[in-house]
Amino acid sequence: MYNVSASEESERMSLYKKTSAVTNIPWYYFAAIDQYERQIHDEIPEGRVTAIQPDPLFWRGVNEPSMFFPDGWGASGNDDAKAEMTNDEDILWSLGNYIKSYGTTKDDIRIALWNYYKRDLTVQTIMNTAQVFKKFQTVSLTDRDFPLPLEANYSYNNTWGDVRGFGGRRIHEGTDIFANYGVPVKSTTYGVVEMKGWNKYGGWRIGIRDIYNIYHYYAHLNGFKDGIKVGDVVKPGDVIGSVGATGYGPPGTSGKFPPHLHYGMYKDNGEHEWSFDPYPYLKKWEKLARKSQ
Incomplete structure (x- = not known):
C-alpha cells in the first residue's frame, strides 16, 4: 500500500x-x-x-x-x-x-x-x-475497524499456520477470535460482499473483497445480518453477522467446537491469491478502535 x-x-x-x-x-x-x-x-x-x-x-x-x-x-x-x-x-x-x-x-x-x-x-x-x-465519492478510504465490539468478552491468539485435523491435514489460514454466541461481527474494511452462504468446514460464512485486492473471510457464523447480500457495499463497522460455531457438516451443523469467529485474509497480486497472517492487523485495528472510543 x-x-x-x-x-x-x-x-x-x-x-x-x-x-x-x-x-x-x-x-x-x-x-x-x-x-x-x-x-x-x-x-x-x-x-x-x-x-x-x-x-x-x-x-x-x-x-x-x-x-x-x-x-x-x-x-x-x-x-x-x-x-x-x-x-x-x-x-x-x-x-x-x-x-x-x-x-x-x-x-x-x-x-x-x-x-x-x-x-x-x-x-x-x-x-x-x-x-x-x-x-x-472518494478514493480516500483508509479507516479500519476490529471485527468484534470491544465491550464483548473475547480472546484471540496468533493461530495462523497451526495444524488443523478437521477436513484432512491442513494449516489454519486465519485467526480464531473466541466470543459468545450472537456477538455481532463487523466488517473491518470498505469493500463489497463477494460471497455468502454455507461451507462444510466454514459453516455460515461471508467474504468481503476490499479496495486493496484483499479478500476478508469470516467463518463459523451463527447467522447473517438481515438483508445482507452478495454485491452489497460495506464500510468498517457495518454489522454483517454474529459469532457462532457452525460448520463441519451439512447446513445447520453447529456446536462441535466453542463459538468463535474465524477471520482470514487473502492477498491477490494479479496472478495468484494466497493466505497471510491477519493477527498483526487485528492487533493494530483493535488498538485504533480503543483510541477512537
Whole structure:
C-alpha cells in the first residue's frame, strides 16, 4: 500500500474526472483500475501519479491483426500530440477510448476489462472497487475497524499456520477470535460482499473483497445480518453477522467446537491469491478502535 499525500490524491481525482468528462466513462472506473494496479506493482513509475502500466501490445499493437488490440490504442490525451506510455493523461485517455469502444454501460465496461486483463478475479475486483468509490465519492478510504465490539468478552491468539485435523491435514489460514454466541461481527474494511452462504468446514460464512485486492473471510457464523447480500457495499463497522460455531457438516451443523469467529485474509497480486497472517492487523485495528472510543 502506497502512502499518498492529499495533493497527489487531488491530482489523481482531477485526472479521473477529466478523462470521464471526455469519454463518458464514470470516473470511479478509472480510479478502480488505478487502485487495482497500485496493488500489483512494486512502485509507481517516477514522475507519475497513477500506477497504470499498459502492455506495449495494447499501446502499439502488432504487425499482424489482433482480435483485441489490432492497431494499438496509444494516443495523446493532452495538447502535445505525443502518445507517451509514461504520461498519466495519455494513458487514461487511451484506456478510456478502448473501454468506450465496447460501450459505456456496466456490462460493456466489464467486457472491456476482461478483454484487457483476461482474468476473471481482476475484473471482479475492479468492478467491486468502482462500486465502493461510487458510493463514497472518494478514493480516500483508509479507516479500519476490529471485527468484534470491544465491550464483548473475547480472546484471540496468533493461530495462523497451526495444524488443523478437521477436513484432512491442513494449516489454519486465519485467526480464531473466541466470543459468545450472537456477538455481532463487523466488517473491518470498505469493500463489497463477494460471497455468502454455507461451507462444510466454514459453516455460515461471508467474504468481503476490499479496495486493496484483499479478500476478508469470516467463518463459523451463527447467522447473517438481515438483508445482507452478495454485491452489497460495506464500510468498517457495518454489522454483517454474529459469532457462532457452525460448520463441519451439512447446513445447520453447529456446536462441535466453542463459538468463535474465524477471520482470514487473502492477498491477490494479479496472478495468484494466497493466505497471510491477519493477527498483526487485528492487533493494530483493535488498538485504533480503543483510541477512537
